[in-house]
Structure formats: structure tokens, C-alpha cells
Amino acid sequence: MLRRIISPLLTRRPSPVWRRPLTMKLKTSEFQSLLSDGLNGVAGLFEKHQFELRIAGGAVRDLLSGKRPEDVDFATTATPEEMKRMFLSAGIRMINNKGEKHGTITARLHDENFEVTTLRVDVQTDGRHAEVEFTTDWEKDAERRDLTINSMFLGLDGTLYDYHNGYEDLQNRRVRFVGSAEQRIQEDYLRILRYFRFYARVVQEPDNHEPETLDAIRNNASGLAGISGERIWVELKKMLMGSHADHLLELMYDLGLAQYMVAHRQALMWHTSPGLPPDGNVAEMKRVWQNAKGHSPKPMTILVAFLRRPAEVDKMDLRLKVSKEEKTLAQFLVKHRxxxxxxxxxxxxxxxxxxxxxxxxxxxxxxxxxxxxxxxxxxxxxxxxTPWSTPRFPISGHDLRNLGVNPGKELGSVLQELRDVWKKSRYQMDKEELLSYVKH
Incomplete structure (x- = not known):
């Protein structure tokens, strides 16, 4: 399908460095629908000041897959200071500029937000955070991204810029790291889980991993101990909503990820294990996944299958910091399954x-x-x-007080007796029938 909606350009545009990117032209309705008055206004401003502006990352991947992206990020050769001067001179409001130190400015025009980030290179990383420098080199920015399918750019004229064969990988439903998997993972250990998340989203076969990639993941598994539980849970949830979750979760255990994914560094130091149990019930998880996969289960419905005992829900929450709703669902399933x-x-x-x-x-x-x-x-x-509606108990305390039933324990006792009668009728008795049981 992708070959029909994209046609190669007759000429290639030069890259800032010796290697020229693959450039192609995108002509889809999904792409055209993004070209709003707001985006055209922002794009015109960058062009006026002779700065390049392109769509970046996941939005490009989605557009090449025939999907309209929910979020669109932009990259530019302009620095944050240059962007601020442009927007101020044009009277364009800027909002939520907490990301400015990382190069991101958010402009608001025609009731739309446009998040624009200066091209960057990583000068130092610690496996969780990166110190960056700004650049005007598109290929250098592409090199610092995690996966080839997330490293492409799309010009607002529809030109695709692909430095790492991301388009080919997307066509072939293949997930690969940009350059060295070992290096990309050591820059940010959360990329281990991002690999699995995108594998679940893109790849058709459950077990089509490159051996070198799995080796890099296994060798760097301990880095996950330094990643916050909240970030781990975000990636796990997205993976659990994709394909092959049973295979990928089992593979995580086989690669030795569980002990680091479920416990932070301090816990490992003290030999405690919050999070998922290191000896999680993989067989139960696989059984539950096969049961539920065609019925849009919540991620917690699958994950909780690893847990053998109610106390393990609290341990899981201690590490992953799940929401109150997710925790109560986990407690419910473990208790009543x-x-x-x-x-x-x-x-x-x-x-x-x-x-x-x-x-x-x-x-x-x-x-x-x-x-x-x-x-x-x-x-x-x-x-x-699913379509069943909970019947409403037709009696209230007010109805019983009108019949002279004393408030307090007596009223509560009568209400419960009437509920039992209603239940035995399979919830068919109406108010008058139930009130006839009250002794006056």
C-alpha cells in the first residue's frame, strides 16, 4: 500500500553531509488534512525567516502507515531564541515553554498548538537523561533517535527525508535501532521497552527479532533499574495494547529484564522486590492473553496474571505507581478470579x-x-x-419511613430483607409488590 501512495522524486535533495537521505513524496489525504490554516501560518513564518521546518518522529511513521497522527511534533533549524523572536514579532502566543532548555517551543495559532524543537545532538547521556547541543544538521538529529521508523522527517511539501532506511523497515514491518543497538540503549535504557512496544505495534510475526538486538537488550537489562516505575508502566501499557503481548512478556523474563524492570536500584541493594514477581506466573499470563486478546482487555487484566498472591498487587504498585483505578482492578481480579x-x-x-x-x-x-x-x-x-443494564432497586428509605419504619437499624434491616426478596424474584418485583412485604 505504501508504494501506491508515495512516489519517488525525480531528483534527490542534498544532505548537509556526504550521505544523501532517501527522499520521496507523500501524497495522502491523511497528510493533506494536517495542512491547516494554523500550520500554514507557522510554516510561512519559518520560511520568511529562512529556517527549515519539518514534521518529525512518530507522526511521520503514522502518516507512512496510512494513519492520521494524534500528535504532531515538528523539528527546525531555528534555535529556541530565534523561534521566540519570530513568534513575538508576528504576535503569535507561546505557551508551556518548560521544554525550552531542551530546545522545544510551543506556539498557539488558530486554536492549535504547534510544538517545535530545535535539531539536537546528544553530548552526554547517563542512561536516563541527555545533555544536548543544538545543530542545523538533520542527519545528526536523526542519529540520536531510537528506532529507524522513528527517525524520519517530512517536509510540509510532502518530501520524506529518511537517513536510516526507516521507510524500508516500516514497509517490511521490521523494528531496528538506529545504528548500534548497544549505544542507543545505553543512551536511554527505557529504549529497551520502547523496542518491545513498537514491535507489538509494527511486526506481524511474534518471534522475528534480530539476535544482535536481543543480545544488546540482555547485556543492558540492569539499566532498567534506574528508570522510574511510572515511565516503565507507560511503555508496558502501550505494549500490552499491541500484538504478541504474551510472547513479548515471556521474552522479557527470558532476557532477564524482570528483576530490573520490577525493582529500582535501592530495592536491589536491600534485596527487596517491588513490582512484578521475578518468578511471575508466565503460563497463566499466556493463558489469559489467549483468552482475552480478541476482546480489548485493559493492560492490567493481562499484567495481573503474573501475580500469584493478593500481597503482590501492593508490591507491583510500589514500583510501577499505577493509577488508583488500575490498582483496584488488579486487586479485584486477584481476589475473584x-x-x-x-x-x-x-x-x-x-x-x-x-x-x-x-x-x-x-x-x-x-x-x-x-x-x-x-x-x-x-x-x-x-x-x-456487556449490554446488560443493572436494575435499580425500587425501594428507598423514604418509602419505608412513610410506612412507619423507624430510622436506623430497623430501617436498614427491612431494606436488606426487601433486597433479598427482590433478588429471589430475579429483580422483577416492583415497588408495590415489595412494600406489601413490610409489616405495618
């Missing part, structure tokens, strides 16, 4: 699950039970439960 299941005498019945939802009376209980059914592989019951 064995004791809340279909009735052996009537496997076609939703009764155990609907009763549980009604008895718990929490707004998100139905969502949790749906994730439980995905975990258990109960596709038919899931299809029935």
Missing part, C-alpha cells in the same frame, strides 16, 4: 455475575466483572453481560 465464576449446574447463566454486581452496588463493578470474564475466557457470557 477463582471464586467468582459461572455455575457448573447452569454454565449458560449470568446469575453469579449479575448477582455480584447488584450486591456490590458500586458504579464500576460491572466493568470489573467484564474484565474478569475476559481473564477467564468467557466470551459468550461477556457478550451477554
Amino acid at each position: 477463582r471464586d467468582l465464576h459461572k455455575c457448573p449446574d447452569n454454565p449458560d447463566s449470568l446469575t453469579p455475575f449479575t448477582d455480584f454486581i447488584i450486591d456490590n452496588r458500586e458504579l464500576d463493578t460491572k466493568l470489573k466483572v467484564c474484565e474478569l470474564l475476559k481473564y477467564q475466557g468467557e466470551a459468550r457470557l461477556l457478550a451477554e453481560l
